[in-house]
Amino acid sequence: MVTPSPEPLLETFLSQAKLHLRSRGPDHFDSAKLDQGVHLLHTRLSIIDLTGGVQPMQDEDGAIVFNGEIYNYQELRDRRIEYRTTSDTEVLLKGMAARGLPFLNDVDGMFAFCYFDRHRRRLTLARDRFGIKPLYYYRSARCFAFSSTLQSLMVFSRKRINERGLAEYYSFRACCAPNTIFDDVYELKAGEALVFDIATMKIEQIVRWVHPKTHQRQIKDENAALELLDSNLRLAIKRHLVSDVPVATLLSGGVDSSIVTALAAQYAPSISAFTIGFEEDGFDESRYAAAVCRAHGIRHHVEYCNADAFLQHVDAWPAVMDDVVADPSAVFLYAVAQFVRDSSYKVVLSGEGADEMFCGYNQYFRFKFAKQFYKAGKYLPLLPSLIGTVRGSKSREIHFARQLSLIPHYYGAGLIFEPYLISSLLVRSFEVVGVDTLSAALDLDVARRLPDDILTRTDRATMHASVEARVPFLTQYVCAVADRCSEDLLLNGRQRKYILKKLAERYVPAECLYRRKVGFDLPLAKWFRNQLKERLLDNMRGSWQYDFINKDFFHGIVEDHMAGRNDNADKLWAFLLLEQNVEFLRSLPSQAHADRSMMAVN
Numbered sequence: 001m002v003t004p005s006p007e008p009l010l011e012t013f014l015s016q017a018k019l020h021l022r023s024r025g026p027d028h029f030d031s032a033k034l035d036q037g038v039h040l041l042h043t044r045l046s047i048i049d050l051t052g053g054v055q056p057m058q059d060e061d062g063a064i065v066f067n068g069e070i071y072n073y074q075e076l077r078d079r080r081i082e083y084r085t086t087s088d089t090e091v092l093l094k095g096m097a098a099r100g101l102p103f104l105n106d107v108d109g110m111f112a113f114c115y116f117d118r119h120r121r122r123l124t125l126a127r128d129r130f131g132i133k134p135l136y137y138y139r140s141a142r143c144f145a146f147s148s149t150l151q152s153l154m155v156f157s158r159k160r161i162n163e164r165g166l167a168e169y170y171s172f173r174a175c176c177a178p179n180t181i182f183d184d185v186y187e188l189k190a191g192e193a194l195v196f197d198i199a200t201m202k203i204e205q206i207v208r209w210v211h212p213k214t215h216q217r218q219i220k221d222e223n224a225a226l227e228l229l230d231s232n233l234r235l236a237i238k239r240h241l242v243s244d245v246p247v248a249t250l251l252s253g254g255v256d257s258s259i260v261t262a263l264a265a266q267y268a269p270s271i272s273a274f275t276i277g278f279e280e281d282g283f284d285e286s287r288y289a290a291a292v293c294r295a296h297g298i299r300h301h302v303e304y305c306n307a308d309a310f311l312q313h314v315d316a317w318p319a320v321m322d323d324v325v326a327d328p329s330a331v332f333l334y335a336v337a338q339f340v341r342d343s344s345y346k347v348v349l350s351g352e353g354a355d356e357m358f359c360g361y362n363q364y365f366r367f368k369f370a371k372q373f374y375k376a377g378k379y380l381p382l383l384p385s386l387i388g389t390v391r392g393s394k395s396r397e398i399h400f401a402r403q404l405s406l407i408p409h410y411y412g413a414g415l416i417f418e419p420y421l422i423s424s425l426l427v428r429s430f431e432v433v434g435v436d437t438l439s440a441a442l443d444l445d446v447a448r449r450l451p452d453d454i455l456t457r458t459d460r461a462t463m464h465a466s467v468e469a470r471v472p473f474l475t476q477y478v479c480a481v482a483d484r485c486s487e488d489l490l491l492n493g494r495q496r497k498y499i500l501k502k503l504a505e506r507y508v509p510a511e512c513l514y515r516r517k518v519g520f521d522l523p524l525a526k527w528f529r530n531q532l533k534e535r536l537l538d539n540m541r542g543s544w545q546y547d548f549i550n551k552d553f554f555h556g557i558v559e560d561h562m563a564g565r566n567d568n569a570d571k572l573w574a575f576l577l578l579e580q581n582v583e584f585l586r587s588l589p590s591q592a593h594a595d596r597s598m599m600a601v602n
Helices: 007-021 088-099 101-106 151-155 163-172 222-240 255-267 286-296 307-315 317-321 329-342 354-358 362-372 374-387 396-405 419-425 438-463 476-484 498-504 524-528 533-540 551-562 569-587
Strands: 028-033 039-044 062-070 109-117 122-127 136-139 144-147 185-187 192-197 202-208 248-250 272-278 299-305 347-349 468-470
Touching: 007 039, 007 144, 007 151, 039 062, 062 088, 088 101, 088 109, 101 122, 136 151, 144 151, 163 419, 163 438, 163 569, 222 255, 222 476, 222 498, 248 255, 248 329, 255 286, 255 347, 255 354, 255 498, 272 286, 272 329, 286 299, 299 329, 307 317, 307 329, 317 329, 317 438, 317 569, 329 438, 354 438, 354 476, 354 498, 362 438, 419 551, 438 468, 524 551, 524 569, 533 551, 533 569, 551 569
Parallel strands: 248 272, 248 347, 272 299, 347 468
Antiparallel strands: 028 039, 062 109, 109 122, 122 192, 136 144, 136 185, 192 202
């Protein structure tokens, strides 16, 4: 984003950025070289004000490039200002000029943007409070660049492995912002803003623009909670349906996507729902999705996938995923996004975020166990040593004992290697800090798992198909309901997401509720012993990862899986995905040696 760049490096950067951003914005491309030597580039997926919202957008005060949607942009329009367009982009441009970062606390939306302040000669990069949209940046003594994709910044990177990022990946399925897998490229955290001073060519500050939240948990009455949740979720869905192009929903058949689809149908009776079905027994939820559609008269589109379809997508996966996230469900999420786009839709509503806000994971039960087993707590740490150490075991007995032994410490949902195993895997390990209350656990997953894993997966899988995924649960006012509900309204008896399921009883057929959570679960354990076996073994030969992980320990994990002693499919997938993604990123053009200046992008 700044001056005076060697022309060959600038041209390489802009051409690579245009290439890697093309799928995210196929409808329009433009760039601008501004008066302070700032270069801005934007590719657009046109959804609001199809002709007037072209970017980069400029006025006398500044310029902006913006990825996302502002759902309450019409309410934020200042009557004292004369707007040239009806776009949400111009509302953001004017709002930043008039109020700066405090303006963002009034914004209901998802965004990653760069605002150029002509008068103060500063760039402000900001990301929405939940991290729905990505924002990466590269910095050196004389160069600064940013992008919505990691791939665009490979022009500058020396592509050296970030060992802390690697440890986070093998723990949490993804690197945790600000870390990425490379040590000279960073990701802005959710709810943060970065201010870059053009005159000094330095990052002036990185600040959290979101007002701090508190868990008051004062709502204890179930009916009061239900009415408030119903009202606020309806508002969110109504706003998320605002679009100048048709909107559909992603419907897995689970509780979260079923509520979103059912309520969306009340405001958009002609809405369509899209579902991926599986040919493997025990993994298909399409019949539940069909029941929701029948109940509300929704047009239902289903596409069935199998191992062959999965393998076809895996071949191209590094280019799709961009960043390293070890979530295999993203592969079929990409398949359904392609199905959506081929059906002439480019906006979908999805159910992400409900699990992290309303207690959707079994791991949260440990806090109820902690209360019930408090008196026995001093004996729990002895259980793992009594049972013995097993490589990556997922047997119920050992897993349960490990869970109890960690009470009250919680490290996050969806771990690949838990803290007691990660030190055996890595040549160099790092401390993992846990939390000890349910509210802190929810905050941890909202701050880490949601943006770094779930939302990264969703953004890449959908945007690579040129489809925008909107997530109605991730609004400030829906989140506020979850934060105010008592713990018994979140976890009640053996029910996860208790209050959300009670709401679902109003709109979702009974057969879809109170059953085993499936989501996008895949038969990976079976596939790694068959269709994926040779691919894994080929990638293990001479892997670059052996500079950072214990080769013998990992080979033992593979042997245990292939012999059927343990299900280590998540660990094998993490290894395979990381190997392929890093090799792909390292294959992209790099002119790191030519880094002698400054430029910009989005």
